Amino acid sequence: xxxxxxxxxxxxxxxxxxxxxxxxxxxxxxxxxxxxxxxxxxxxxxxxxxxxxxxxxxxxxxxxxxxxxxxxxxxxxxxxxxxxxxxxxxxxxxxxxxxxxxxxxxxxxxxxxxxxxxxxxxxxxxxxxxxxxxxxxxxxxxxxxxxxxxxxxxxxxxxxxxxxxxxxxxxxxxxxxxxxxxxxxxxxxxxxxxxxxxxxxxxxxxxxxxxxxxxxxxxxxxxxxxxxxxxxxxxxxxxxxxxxxxxxxxxxxxxxxxxxxxxxxxxxxxxxxxxxxxxxxxxxxxxxxxxxxxxxx
Amino acid sequence: xxxxxxxxxxxxxxxxxxxxxxxxxxxxxxxxxxxxxxxxxxxxxxxxxxxxxxxxxxxxxxxxxxxxxxxxxxxxxxxxxxxxxxxxxxxxxxxxxxxxxxxxxxxxxxxxxxxxxxxxxxxxxxxxxxxxxxxxxxxxxxxxxxxxxxxxxxxxxxxxxxxxxxxxxxxxxxxxxxxxxxxxxxxxxxxxxxxxxxxxxxxxxxxxxxxxxxxxxxxxxxxxxxxxxxxxxxxxxxxxxxxxxxxxxxxxxxxxxxxxxxxxxxxxxxxxxxxxxxxxxxxxxxxxxxxxxxxxxxxxxxxxxxxxxxxxxxxxxxxxxxxxxxxxxxxxxxxxxxxxxxxxxxxxxxxxxxxxxxxxxxxxxxxxxxxxxxxxxxxxxxxxxxxxxxxxxxxxxxxxxxxxxxxxxxxxxxxxxxxxxxxxxxxxxxxxxxxxxxxxxxxxxx
Numbered sequence: 001x002x003x004x005x006x007x008x009x010x011x012x013x014x015x016x017x018x019x020x021x022x023x024x025x026x027x028x029x030x031x032x033x034x035x036x037x038x039x040x041x042x043x044x045x046x047x048x049x050x051x052x053x054x055x056x057x058x059x060x061x062x063x064x065x066x067x068x069x070x071x072x073x074x075x076x077x078x079x080x081x082x083x084x085x086x087x088x089x090x091x092x093x094x095x096x097x098x099x100x101x102x103x104x105x106x107x108x109x110x111x112x113x114x115x116x117x118x119x120x121x122x123x124x125x126x127x128x129x130x131x132x133x134x135x136x137x138x139x140x141x142x143x144x145x146x147x148x149x150x151x152x153x154x155x156x157x158x159x160x161x162x163x164x165x166x167x168x169x170x171x172x173x174x175x176x177x178x179x180x181x182x183x184x185x186x187x188x189x190x191x192x193x194x195x196x197x198x199x200x201x202x203x204x205x206x207x208x209x210x211x212x213x214x215x216x217x218x219x220x221x222x223x224x225x226x227x228x229x230x231x232x233x234x235x236x237x238x239x240x241x242x243x244x245x246x247x248x249x250x251x252x253x254x255x256x257x258x259x260x261x262x263x264x265x266x267x268x269x270x271x272x273x274x275x276x277x278x279x280x281x282x283x284x285x286x287x288x289x290x291x292x293x294x295x296x297x
Numbered sequence: 298x299x300x301x302x303x304x305x306x307x308x309x310x311x312x313x314x315x316x317x318x319x320x321x322x323x324x325x326x327x328x329x330x331x332x333x334x335x336x337x338x339x340x341x342x343x344x345x346x347x348x349x350x351x352x353x354x355x356x357x358x359x360x361x362x363x364x365x366x367x368x369x370x371x372x373x374x375x376x377x378x379x380x381x382x383x384x385x386x387x388x389x390x391x392x393x394x395x396x397x398x399x400x401x402x403x404x405x406x407x408x409x410x411x412x413x414x415x416x417x418x419x420x421x422x423x424x425x426x427x428x429x430x431x432x433x434x435x436x437x438x439x440x441x442x443x444x445x446x447x448x449x450x451x452x453x454x455x456x457x458x459x460x461x462x463x464x465x466x467x468x469x470x471x472x473x474x475x476x477x478x479x480x481x482x483x484x485x486x487x488x489x490x491x492x493x494x495x496x497x498x499x500x501x502x503x504x505x506x507x508x509x510x511x512x513x514x515x516x517x518x519x520x521x522x523x524x525x526x527x528x529x530x531x532x533x534x535x536x537x538x539x540x541x542x543x544x545x546x547x548x549x550x551x552x553x554x555x556x557x558x559x560x561x562x563x564x565x566x567x568x569x570x571x572x573x574x575x576x577x578x579x580x581x582x583x584x585x586x587x588x589x590x591x592x593x594x595x596x597x598x599x600x601x602x603x604x605x606x607x608x609x610x611x612x613x614x615x616x617x618x619x620x621x622x623x624x625x626x627x628x629x630x631x632x633x634x635x636x637x638x639x640x641x642x643x644x645x646x647x648x649x650x651x652x653x654x655x656x657x658x659x660x661x662x663x664x665x666x667x668x669x670x671x672x673x674x675x676x677x678x679x680x681x682x683x684x685x686x687x688x689x690x691x692x693x694x695x696x697x698x699x700x701x702x703x704x705x706x707x708x709x710x711x712x713x714x715x716x717x718x719x720x721x722x723x724x725x726x727x728x729x730x731x732x733x734x735x736x737x738x739x740x741x742x743x
Contacts, residue, residue, distance in 0.1 A: 131488040139488040160649055169647040223484065224737045225700070270635070277633035277663070278695045278703035283735055285485035285629065 001188055004031055004064060005195030009153045009203060012146040013127065014118035020146060022123060022136040026115045030108055032059035033182060034161060039080035041066045045100045046081040046088075054107035063111075067104045070097060072185035141285070147203065148216070148276075148286045154200050155273035162193060163266045166255060176255040187250040190243065193265075197240050200272075204232060216280075225283045232280065235271040242268035299582070305450065305591070306583040308443035310563040310574050311428040315381075317452070318425040320555040321416060322379025325391060328413075328548045329371035338365045341405055346653040346675060348403035348661075348668050351718050356400045364401070367394050378420075381430020388425075392417035403668060404654075404661040408459075408625050409549040415455055415598075416556070423448045442575030444563075447583055447591060452559040454595060457517030459553070462602040462623035464514035471613070472627065473510060476502035477699035477734035481629045486543060499737040512536050520560035533557050544626065608722050614698055614706075614729035616665050617722065632663035632696030632706060636676055639689045647693075648676055664696055666707060666726045673713035690714040700735025 007015060008031070016023040028035070040061040044050060054062050076093060078085045085093065126136045130143030137143035160170065162182050168175020183189040206213025220229035242265040248254040254262050280286070332338050343361040350356075359367070371394055377387035396414045399405065425448075426432040427441030471477045480502035487493045495501055512532060519529035537550035558565075564574040583591075605618025612619055613628040636648040650659045650672060662668040673690040680688045689712045697703040704727070707713075711725040 132490060139486075141485050141488065156651075160651075164647055169645065170649065170652075175644075223735075225735055227702070274633050274695045275703065278631050279697040279700070282481065282629055282631045282697040283700050285481045 001064060001068075001186075002191055002195040005192045006199035006202065008157070009196055009199035010147075010150050011153065012150045013123045014115055016146070016150070021142070022126060022146075024114070024118060026111050026118075028059045029055075029063060029111045030115075031064045032062075033065050035060045036065040036069070037061055038069060041069055042078040042080045042085070045070070045096055046078065046084050048096060048099075050100045050103040054103045055110075062104060063108060067101065067108065068183065068186050068188075070101050070104070144219075144284065145287050148281070148284070151200060151203055151216075151276060152273075154196065154269060155276065158193065158196050159266065159269045159273055162189070162196075163262065163269065166251065167259070167262055167266060169266070176259065178252050178255060181251055181255075187252065189251045190246060190249055190254075193243055193251075194240070197236065197243065197269075201233075201236050201240070204236060216284075220280075220283060223283055225279075228275070228279050228283055232272065232275050235268070235275060239265065239268040239272055298588075302582040302585070302588055303580060305445065305447040305588065306581045307446045308577045308580065309446050309449055310567070311425075311442055311444045312566045312572070312574075313559065313561055313563045314423070314425050314444055314448060314452070315428040315430070316566045317555070317559055318381060318384075318420070319379045319429070320558070321420070322375045322377070322391075324375070324548060324552055324555060325395065325413065325417075326372045326375030326379065329368045329375060331547070332368050333365070333372070338368055340655065341657060342401060344402065344655055344658065346658070346672070347401060348658065348671050350400055350403055351667070351720075353400050356397065358401055364398065367398055370394055371398075381426040381432050384426030384430060384432050385421075388417060388420050392421055402658070403620075403665075404658040406620055407547075407549070408623055409547075409552050411621060412455075412459060412552065412556075416452070419451055419455060443577060445581070445583065447587070449559060449563060451591060451594070452556075453517070453521070455598065456553075456556045456559060457521075458598050458602075459623050459625075460513045460516045463625045463627075464510055465602075466612075466622065466624040466627045467506070467510040467513065469611075469613075471699050471734050472506050475699075475734050475736035476504075476506040477736045478627065478629045479505045479509070480736045481700055482544065489543065502736065509536075516557070517560070520557055523562070526560065530557065530561075540626075546626065549625070611698075611729040614696075615723070615726045616667070617726075619665075628699055630664045630696060630698045631660075632694060632703070634663050634669055634707075635693040636673060637691045637693050637709075638676060638680060639691075640680070640685045641687065646680075663694075664706070666723055667718055669694065669707060670713050670716055670718055670723075674716075677714035688714065698729065698734070701730050701732050704730040 008027070011017075011027050012020070013022045014024040015027045016025075017028075018025045037060040040058065044057055044061045044066075049057060076090075088096070126134060127143055130137035130140045132138065134143075137146070161180075164170045165172055165180040166177050168177060171177075172180065181189050182192055201211050202215070204215050205211035205217050206215040217229040217233060220226065220232070242261075246254045246258070246261045246265060248257060251262060332341075339361060342364045347358060371391065374387050374391040374394065377383055378391055392414065395410075395417060399410050399414060424439070424441060424444065427439055427444070430439075433440040467473065472479075476499065480499060483502050483505065484497035486496050489496060492501075516529060516533060519525040520533070534554060537554050540546060541550040567574060602618075602622035605612045605622055608615065608617040612622075612624065613630065634650055636650070638646040638648055650662050653672060653675065654662060658668075662672060669692050673692060677688055677690045680686075691709050691711065692707040692713055693709055694706040695703040696706040706727060708725045708727055713725070716723075716725060
């Protein structure tokens, strides 16, 4: 899961949406969170829909989210299709669950292989040669924009969904809204956040060990914005430190026992995302994601 | 005074303005067609919330389905105006419909749409259908070979105002001293054929900044004299074609390239149709009331852009007096806003503008204080309607102007739900950072 959570911040090219240049929707096939339906997943298991091919299932009942539920949900109960489930023998239930898990695992593996093949089979070159003549990215700015769009995952998903909603800062009736936490069954939420921040830092600084290598920081320095590069790195490291400062491994417990530590993490992540949305996009003349096409003057 | 009235009333060949009418109508039609074909009607007008212009909150929003039909109507009206068919009605309707659409949401404001509104308004009072039109073909009574000089003069004034105030807007250290905005824009365009590799040079931004300023400052004057006009118009074509190639500014370059044709000799189109200039009718004086109306319009059009200087400070930062002032592409600015809402019980929410806005609206909101105020007040009303009672709404903001280090735009201690919009200066807008914009020194190596 940690490996995939790092890629969550890199949803461009084959990983990303198929309505974007070069996109193959692989992300949603592997991990569509927060799209997940326990009921639909159970229904797919009970009625053996997986036998028709997992790739034919909707994204809210396949991938790592469905696997997490099947592997980590304790007990043998189902919330939907209860009558049909109850009619099965324990051995048959176990067999169907194992078969569904195996099918889902194979599908995730196939998606990962497809992603790897897409990158090695041409996307790396596509990205590298962005510009006139490139069918996917006709300008270097366009390619860079797709990569920077992916970085906004830290704002939209990490800050606003994974943290703000459970904390009760948005879309929550009575805080904390623990049911909005990611990784409801495996309680892998802080590890996921750690991987998200690592993935972001790899884009910002570089993908090699200790974040060495080429990243947006080099671009910022070449754009005369070394100070911004430095502040972004400092703020990202601060967000990572704030995450490590949370003593509980499960945000559920942290939100109950030490909500201030989660708030500190939220504020630290906001320190990163505020810089992205203001200075970063200005200095590199990037378009904000979801910016709609239109005229300008 | 009498001489002025005689000059304004003196007849001139109607040919140039007939061509202007055709071009204007076609541009409006093409512009509306682009909205329909690119799906912009849905993306820009199918919104959960709309920002209203101060004093125009009463303008009704007909819903996206009706707006789509309004754009269809604009295509038809544009073609009717171009053809000079039912001109009086079609130009008046075009003005009303185009203005209505523009007034629906402030976040869609563009200077060239405002210019189209003004030109359409002026054309309502000009009999531009007297020549080369369906109306003139069908109804001999509307035929006319000449138009009074005030028609050309007023259109020239209107187009000239755009350039002059666009130059004034560039007369600042960010633009002329640092080439800041153009450096940010040009350095991000290395893929442009031929010149791309040089666009990140500071000299390129500095040269382009000065060229843009000098062009804007001189274009209307050089277009006004016969000797310099051909060269000036060549510069107009080169400048606007270049900006069209470099930046996503849609119809603006084409509107300006065609609008500046009003500076040419009134008979210029006849050279292309092998038609003789008309015998001028007996000169008539423009009535006194006509002079008063024209003078009022001129004063208004000069005063409105100048209002920004009453506010002081940097208009690119505080945005007071930014609209209707021909500040065309003068700054690069991005920001972020989080609304911090607290109810009486002390519960706090962080409201993302995304909750209410689409991408365009969110981008515009983040750098325009009056829009931040509007949404803050809407959020307060929304929370009240949801049973949270009276809430305090503060704005946690950061904005970066021309690459400066991001700084708070709004005083985060102010409860915006208690503030009112208006013409008075907004004390809750924080001053622009004193740091210089992001721009490399001239002749530096990169």
